Amino acid sequence: MQVGQTLQAMRRATPLVQCITNYVAMNIAANVLLAAGASPAMVSDAEEAGEFAGFADALTVNIGTLSPPFVAGMRAAIAGAEGAGTPWVLDPVACQATVLRRRVAADLLALKPTIIRANASEILSLAGEASRGQGVDGRDSTASAEGAARRLAQRTGGVVAMTGAVDFVTDGARAVRIAGGSVWMPLNTALGCSLTGLCGAFAAVAAPFEASVAALALFAVAGSRAHGAAEGPGSFAPLFLDALHHVRPEDLDREARIEGLEEVPA
Ligand SMILES: Nc1ncnc2c1ncn2[C@@H]1O[C@H](COP(=O)(O)OP(=O)(O)OP(=O)(O)O)[C@@H](O)[C@H]1O
Ligand SMILES: Cc1ncsc1CCO
Numbered sequence: 001m002q003v004g005q006t007l008q009a010m011r012r013a014t015p016l017v018q019c020i021t022n023y024v025a026m027n028i029a030a031n032v033l034l035a036a037g038a039s040p041a042m043v044s045d046a047e048e049a050g051e052f053a054g055f056a057d058a059l060t061v062n063i064g065t066l067s068p069p070f071v072a073g074m075r076a077a078i079a080g081a082e083g084a085g086t087p088w089v090l091d092p093v094a095c096q097a098t099v100l101r102r103r104v105a106a107d108l109l110a111l112k113p114t115i116i117r118a119n120a121s122e123i124l125s126l127a128g129e130a131s132r133g134q135g136v137d138g139r140d141s142t143a144s145a146e147g148a149a150r151r152l153a154q155r156t157g158g159v160v161a162m163t164g165a166v167d168f169v170t171d172g173a174r175a176v177r178i179a180g181g182s183v184w185m186p187l188n189t190a191l192g193c194s195l196t197g198l199c200g201a202f203a204a205v206a207a208p209f210e211a212s213v214a215a216l217a218l219f220a221v222a223g224s225r226a227h228g229a230a231e232g233p234g235s236f237a238p239l240f241l242d243a244l245h246h247v248r249p250e251d252l253d254r255e256a257r258i259e260g261l262e263e264v265p266a
């Protein structure tokens with residue numbers, strides 16, 4: 001898969017990505033998008049979110065710090081994105097945890113996100129299967145949730161980009177596994193939320209499956225590079241931002257560890 005070419009297209013476009021994300025992720029996700037080559041804007045209030053989504057290149061919706069004003073903003077923005085034919089990405093943070101989260105995640109899922117980016121525990125929950133997630137942290141392996149991810153993709157018609165020690169991306173028929181990254185990534189809060197924003201940036205320039213693979217591959221390669229120079233989760237964070245910025249398209253093609261899986265009938 002031409003992940004390098006997709007990275008080059010993303011950087012050339014510098015896509016405007018509207019991020020409705022949580023209070024924890026706001027700053028981290030914006031820096032991740034800027035370092036990678038996109039243009040983030042954290043615009044979430046219902047009074048302007050729909051208007052903004054009408055001209056943004058992509059929209060991302062994250063339920064990490066959920067409240068009624070956020071939900072109103074999400075609904076307005078998704079309507080604006082759909083009106084404009086703009087791709088949108090759902091990040092169902094801790095959707096297994098509470099009644100409110102389960103309900104809002106199900107409502108947003110029914111609006112058919114272009115891409116769902118989540119950890120394995122969240123994917124299992126969205127697919128209606130038992131999840132061991134603890135709060136926002138995933139506790140299930142992606143290997144145990146590959147079937148759930150495929151079923152979810154088939155049910156929604158979108159792409160599922162599931163992350164963990166090994167990532168898994170599927171559109172319900174095609175699927176790949178992506179290796180790499182660092183054990184210090186889950187010890188840095190909101191990196192998954194930031195990756196959701198990056199999926200949006202790539203979806204602005206590529207089809208959802210190819211966009212998801214490129215975004216996850218860039219994180220995996222940058223994470224592996226940063227790991228080699230870091231001493232722990234703290235020193236990893238700035239090295240990871242540097243790596244996101246410095247990985248060139250040809251580096252991504254050379255270093256990405258993407259395993260294509262046999263296609264299953266949709
Ligand atoms: N054990 C691991 N080894 C290597 N990379 C990992 C590991 N766990 C997660 N990652 C990587 O970390 C990034 C974020 O994925 P993760 O599954 O932790 O998201 P998340 O649980 O939604 O995070 P958050 O909610 O804190 O934003 C992905 O690029 C993923 O590949
Ligand atoms: C820690 C945390 N709490 C709500 S959202 C969030 C960021 C990681 O998902």
Ligand SMILES: [Mg+2]
Nearest residue numbers: 093119192193
């Ligand atoms: Mg998450």
